[in-house]
Amino acid sequence: MPDFSLRWTRAVLLCCMAATQQVHASHLIQVQDSAGQPVADAVVYAETTGGPVVAKNANAEIQQKDKKFIPLVSVVQTGTSVSFPNNDTVRHHAYSFSPTKPFELKLYSGKPSSPIVFDKAGTVVIGCNIHDQMVAYVQVVSTPFFAKTDANGQAHLPASMPAGKYTLKTWHFKQPNNSLPPEQNVQIGNDTVPLIVKLGYKAT
Numbered sequence: 001m002p003d004f005s006l007r008w009t010r011a012v013l014l015c016c017m018a019a020t021q022q023v024h025a026s027h028l029i030q031v032q033d034s035a036g037q038p039v040a041d042a043v044v045y046a047e048t049t050g051g052p053v054v055a056k057n058a059n060a061e062i063q064q065k066d067k068k069f070i071p072l073v074s075v076v077q078t079g080t081s082v083s084f085p086n087n088d089t090v091r092h093h094a095y096s097f098s099p100t101k102p103f104e105l106k107l108y109s110g111k112p113s114s115p116i117v118f119d120k121a122g123t124v125v126i127g128c129n130i131h132d133q134m135v136a137y138v139q140v141v142s143t144p145f146f147a148k149t150d151a152n153g154q155a156h157l158p159a160s161m162p163a164g165k166y167t168l169k170t171w172h173f174k175q176p177n178n179s180l181p182p183e184q185n186v187q188i189g190n191d192t193v194p195l196i197v198k199l200g201y202k203a204t
C-alpha cells in the first residue's frame with residue numbers, strides 16, 4: 001500500500017506540472033497589495049528597451065450606463081481613440097483635468113461625434129460635470145504589451161509577446177498621488193513561474 005500511494009502522488013505532481021507549462025505561465029502576472037491581498041483592476045504593462053510604440057487605428061470604448069463609466073479602469077496604448085457612448089437616458093458631461101489628456105465632452109446624449117485620442121502616456125482621471133460620483137481611469141501606455149488584473153488579481157500579458165527582457169510596471173487607481181508606478185526588470189520566457197508583483201500600498 002505505501003508503494004501505491006507514493007506512485008499516485010508522483011503521478012498527480014507530473015500532471016500538474018504539464019498543465020502549467022502549457023499555459024506559458026510566465027505571461028501570468030499576480031498582483032498583491034502591501035497586505036498580501038489580490039488586487040483587481042490593476043494595470044500591468046511591459047516596456048522594452050526599444051522605446052515607445054504608438055498604436056495605429058486602435059479603438060476603445062468607455063460607456064456610460066446607470067450613471068457609471070464602464071469600465072472603471074481602462075488601459076490603452078498611446079494613439080488609441082476612445083469613444084464615450086452615453087447609454088443612459090440622462091445627459092452626461094465627461095471631462096478630464098489630467099495633464100496627460102485634458103478634454104471635455106459637453107452635455108450630450110448618445111454617441112459624441114468624435115472620439116478622444118489619447119496620444120500621451122500617463123494617467124487620465126475622468127469625471128462627469130453633472131454626476132459627481134462618476135469616475136473612470138485610463139492608463140495610457142507606450143507599449144502593446146499590457147493587461148488588467150481580474151478579481152483574483154491575475155493578468156495575462158499577450159501570449160504573442162516575444163521572450164526577452166522587459167521593464168514591468170504596475171499601476172492601480174489607489175496608488176498614492178504623485179508617485180510613479182513601481183517597476184521591476186523581468187525576463188519573459190516560457191518558464192512555469194508566474195510573476196508576482198507586490199505593491200507598496202494597500203489597494204483593497
Ligand SMILES: [Cu+2]
Pocket residue numbers: 067091092093128129130131134
Ligand atoms: Cu453624468
